[in-house]
Amino acid sequence: MKVYVQTDIEGVAGFCFFENRRSRDYEVINHRYRMYKLLTAEVNAAVKAAFDAGADEVVVNDNHGSGYNILFEELDPRCRIIHGKNCSGPHWLPFLDNTFDAMVLIGMHAMGGTECAITPHSLWKVNNGELYLSECSMAAAIAGDLGVPAVMVSGDDKIASEMRSKIPNIAIAEVKQALSPYQACSMIPAAACELIYEKVKAALKNISEVKPYKLNGPVTLTLLDSADHCPPLEELGEPVTCNTITEAFFKFERAMKWTSFDTLQPDGYSYPQ
């Protein structure tokens, strides 16, 4: 069994506001490091559960912001991890293909505009508002195009309810309750990791209970967000229409003015196209 662990940090128990990556203040650096440790422990719980459920290959994608958040030296050595500057290579879901049996989503956050959710941001508008996707359900939909079911998610109560409404039988580890965009009532990390371990293990033992989250094409897609992730959200870029959500997602991302995913290195060097 091959398992893909997609990760973010905003949904980890104990996380309730964005890190300031520019600050050199000791308290800020210390706080970031604590968040990295919490994320690492939750990812490790998921990895161990996957192997205990019978996985022979587990790939972790370190997907938040810098793409370099997980303290991989502390991870179970049986897995592999994708990390690095995620604007310089295939920036979303590298290696994911139809040879994977399941996707597991750790540390997920609600879509932009969700009331009373921890740091909600990014809202994908599908077919002019027929459906809205978060980063989490977008990952599940891209996996769905490949026939790979997203079987488990961890995060706050708001992303839990979105995923519950879209994917019947998905296993959910609700590790915190959001009280505002920047305040939560969290499980203590050891308990959150235990819950994640149990949910991942149970989900992978019953993969057939969850169908791949597949959206019918053609799909018209736009992204709504704002520079500082605060409302009001605006449409970023022109809508694109493709036969599948996967094609639309990558076409949209590559067309965005503020980025050069897959073509530009952080030092400004451009790959030949």
Ligand SMILES: [Zn+2]
């Ligand atoms: Zn993130």
